[in-house]
Amino acid sequence: MSELLTPAILVGIVTSGIRLATPYLYATIGETFGQLSGVLNLGVEGIMLMGAFAAFLVTLNTGNLWLGLLAAILVGALMGLAMAFISVTLKAEQGISGIGVYLFGLGMSDLLFQKMVGHVATVSGFPSLTIPGLSQIPYLGQLFFKHNLLVYFAYLLVPVAWFVINKTTWGLKIKAVGQNPAAADSLGVSVNAVRYASVTFGGVMSGVAGASLSIGLLNVFQQNLTSGMGFIAVALVYFGGWSPWGVLGGSLLFSTVNALQNWVQVANLPIPSDFAVMMPYVLTILALVFAVRRVSQPAALTKTYDRGES
Amino acid sequence: MSLLHRLRDGTVNLYWLRSLVPFAAAGAAFLVGAVMLAALGTNPLQAYGALIQGAFGSVNSLADTIVKATPLLFVGAGICVAFRGGMINIGGEGQMVVGALAGAITALSLPTWPSWALIPLCLTAGFLGGALWGTVPGLLKAYLNVNEILTTIMMNGIAVQLMNYLLSGPIMDPVQVQQKSFIPQTAQLPDASFLPRLAPTRLNLGVGLAVVVAILVWFLLWRTTWGYRIRAVGLNPQASRRAGIRVERYAALAMILAGALAGLAGVTQVIGVNHRLFTDGSATGFTGGAGFNGIVAALFGQLHPLGSIPASVLFGALIVGANKMQRVVQVPTALITALNGLVVVFVVASEIWRRRLAAREELAHTPFEARITDQAEAGRT
Numbered sequence: 001m002s003e004l005l006t007p008a009i010l011v012g013i014v015t016s017g018i019r020l021a022t023p024y025l026y027a028t029i030g031e032t033f034g035q036l037s038g039v040l041n042l043g044v045e046g047i048m049l050m051g052a053f054a055a056f057l058v059t060l061n062t063g064n065l066w067l068g069l070l071a072a073i074l075v076g077a078l079m080g081l082a083m084a085f086i087s088v089t090l091k092a093e094q095g096i097s098g099i100g101v102y103l104f105g106l107g108m109s110d111l112l113f114q115k116m117v118g119h120v121a122t123v124s125g126f127p128s129l130t131i132p133g134l135s136q137i138p139y140l141g142q143l144f145f146k147h148n149l150l151v152y153f154a155y156l157l158v159p160v161a162w163f164v165i166n167k168t169t170w171g172l173k174i175k176a177v178g179q180n181p182a183a184a185d186s187l188g189v190s191v192n193a194v195r196y197a198s199v200t201f202g203g204v205m206s207g208v209a210g211a212s213l214s215i216g217l218l219n220v221f222q223q224n225l226t227s228g229m230g231f232i233a234v235a236l237v238y239f240g241g242w243s244p245w246g247v248l249g250g251s252l253l254f255s256t257v258n259a260l261q262n263w264v265q266v267a268n269l270p271i272p273s274d275f276a277v278m279m280p281y282v283l284t285i286l287a288l289v290f291a292v293r294r295v296s297q298p299a300a301l302t303k304t305y306d307r308g309e310s
Numbered sequence: 311m312s313l314l315h316r317l318r319d320g321t322v323n324l325y326w327l328r329s330l331v332p333f334a335a336a337g338a339a340f341l342v343g344a345v346m347l348a349a350l351g352t353n354p355l356q357a358y359g360a361l362i363q364g365a366f367g368s369v370n371s372l373a374d375t376i377v378k379a380t381p382l383l384f385v386g387a388g389i390c391v392a393f394r395g396g397m398i399n400i401g402g403e404g405q406m407v408v409g410a411l412a413g414a415i416t417a418l419s420l421p422t423w424p425s426w427a428l429i430p431l432c433l434t435a436g437f438l439g440g441a442l443w444g445t446v447p448g449l450l451k452a453y454l455n456v457n458e459i460l461t462t463i464m465m466n467g468i469a470v471q472l473m474n475y476l477l478s479g480p481i482m483d484p485v486q487v488q489q490k491s492f493i494p495q496t497a498q499l500p501d502a503s504f505l506p507r508l509a510p511t512r513l514n515l516g517v518g519l520a521v522v523v524a525i526l527v528w529f530l531l532w533r534t535t536w537g538y539r540i541r542a543v544g545l546n547p548q549a550s551r552r553a554g555i556r557v558e559r560y561a562a563l564a565m566i567l568a569g570a571l572a573g574l575a576g577v578t579q580v581i582g583v584n585h586r587l588f589t590d591g592s593a594t595g596f597t598g599g600a601g602f603n604g605i606v607a608a609l610f611g612q613l614h615p616l617g618s619i620p621a622s623v624l625f626g627a628l629i630v631g632a633n634k635m636q637r638v639v640q641v642p643t644a645l646i647t648a649l650n651g652l653v654v655v656f657v658v659a660s661e662i663w664r665r666r667l668a669a670r671e672e673l674a675h676t677p678f679e680a681r682i683t684d685q686a687e688a689g690r691t
Contacts, residue, residue: 042459046651090659095398095459096609100654103602107647114642115350223644224592228467235460274475281467285446288456 017256023209024251025154027233029161030205037198038178038300042098044206045230046105047079051207052214053109056221059123072211080203084196091304110223125219150216161244178298181305191305239287241295328667335660339652357639364634365627373511379626381575383520385604386618387527388571395564396544401462402572402601403593404469405440409573410580412439414587417503425502440573448565452558470593495588505582516578527615
């Protein structure tokens with residue numbers, strides 16, 4: 001065991017853990033905003049797939065990564081807006097409509113990929129930015145300072161999201177709407193507007209999460225590229241207790257387990273790789289069990305708001 | 311007199327209008343699908359025509375449609391129990407996989423048993439396997455309030471890896487091991503485990519079982535105390551508790567039963583259609599997405615097990631017809647996945663109109679004096 005886990009390998013595992021947390025971070029931070037406002041968007045997986053495809057397609061055709069990212073943002077915004085319309089205006093059951101959005105994204109991204117690309121293709125995604133000086137530090141340099149821009153942005157998003165949620169009026173409104181919509185409404189906060197904005201922002205972030213895979217980390221697109229990451233992201237929001245730092249911890253834990261699982265497969269350990277792949281799911285269930293006891297969810301989560309006029 | 315009365319105050323019309331809402335919603339989804347097809351440069355009429363012909367055009371295709379509808383009906387009937395009991399079960403895929411595994415292992419371990427004993431035993435194993443997979447999220451939700459949507463999704467992931475592990479090791483086909491080809495699949499199951507078929511089609515006894523199960527679920531939900539309690543818990547847990555119902559027990563039961571029925575979907579797929587279990591590494595490789603599409607069918611059937619019967623045939627037809635559509639107009643079958651997603655969204659979103667019509671209907675039934683009192687009561691609170 002000791003010769004298998006050298007410092008270099010350990011650094012390698014943690015480094016890829018830090019990198020692989022990127023899609024989880026975007027998706028969970030976006031979903032945190034939506035859930036804090038009281039809307040459970042279970043369609044994250046579908047939006048991620050559509051975002052990943054849009055970014056991949058535009059980058060493949062234009063060679064411009066920023067246009068690709070923009071495409072993912074637009075597609076994410078559109079699907080987030082649709083989800084808001086379904087959940088807020090039409091008051092649909094959120095657990096089920098999210099599955100519809102997932103199936104739509106799963107089928108649509110595959111359909112469009114087959115029709116518009118139709119073959120295995122790769123793009124050159126966001127390149128690694130080696131930060132001069134800092135990247136030369138032994139171990140730490142590799143761990144923190146040799147990632148691509150989308151990775152840095154994702155980590156930057158955590159304190160920004162924390163600030164918005166806890167230190168701005170906007171954050172206060174979002175939380176008020178998610179805890180007690182009737183009270184927020186009586187104080188003149190438009191429940192629907194806040195929820196629309198939060199869910200749409202969540203959609204944008206899910207789109208970017210997809211893009212971070214297709215034009216940042218993997219640089220390909222294929223059917224079901226995200227393979228369940230979006231669902232895990234939704235679970236991580238519960239796990240992280242609806243706080244940006246909490247979801248950062250959850251995302252890192254998961255991505256590191258993922259990296260570890262890749263290593264188990266490569267290192268040919270006497271553990272069947274299927275069990276290694278199973279670990280994140282088992283871990284999520286355990287995490288949910290313990291998260292439930294730690295913090296309570298936004299009181300109005302999944303509850304539609306009716307002003308009671310008739 | 312009564313009918314005349316109802317016609318006059320319009321409640322009959324409202325009732326029909328209300329049951330038409332999901333159809334209108336699905337129609338709208340297909341309309342969006344038509345626009346998508348047109349945008350892809352395909353004639354929507356030609357595409358849908360090929361789809362209908364592929365699903366119902368010949369005896370064989372009709373049989374295939376019914377074969378594809380079978381797991382949808384099992385899963386859908388289970389979804390009716392779960393949703394009526396207030397449990398959202400997204401775990402049909404995993405429950406199907408575990409049911410199939412349990413059934414396949416049973417059949418493979420008892421190669422000399424006669425059909426009359428082996429088939430019921432396999433079905434029981436599948437039922438119990440699915441039930442086990444529903445038990446974990448069911449108990450966690452009922453007793454610890456852990457979100458069942460998320461746990462059922464995670465249980466799907468665990469089931470797939472369990473299947474991949476078993477099929478590439480402990481229960482791998484010995485021939486695969488001998489020839490060193492290592493395709494992850496079991497040996498062919500003993501003939502005695504096969505569900506009887508209506509040769510030459512692939513139509514098998516599974517569909518009969520599914521219809522019986524749907525009827526039993528209807529009976530359970532609307533004709534037994536257990537079913538009444540499940541529905542009461544789903545509608546209003548607080549009131550149920552005050553009425554002395556053990557809410558946790560019936561909520562968990564709803565999820566366990568849903569898992570068990572999905573398990574039946576899995577085992578009948580193995581002993582009725584494939585006759586062996588194989589994996590492409592994903593759940594959908596085996597289930598064909600029936601664990602999700604069963605939700606679509608149940609919703610479309612208005613969460614009524616008998617309504618799920620025609621709904622399952624409809625969505626089975628979509629799956630079978632999609633292949634023909636792919637051949638004739640070169641539209642990938644992925645379109646059907648997207649279309650199913652749209653149907654879910656549209657049907658769930660259209661509930662708001664169903665509720666509004668129901669409210670108006672109720673109002674029409676309420677005597678005038680009661681309405682006045684109601685309003686007075688409402689004003690007081």
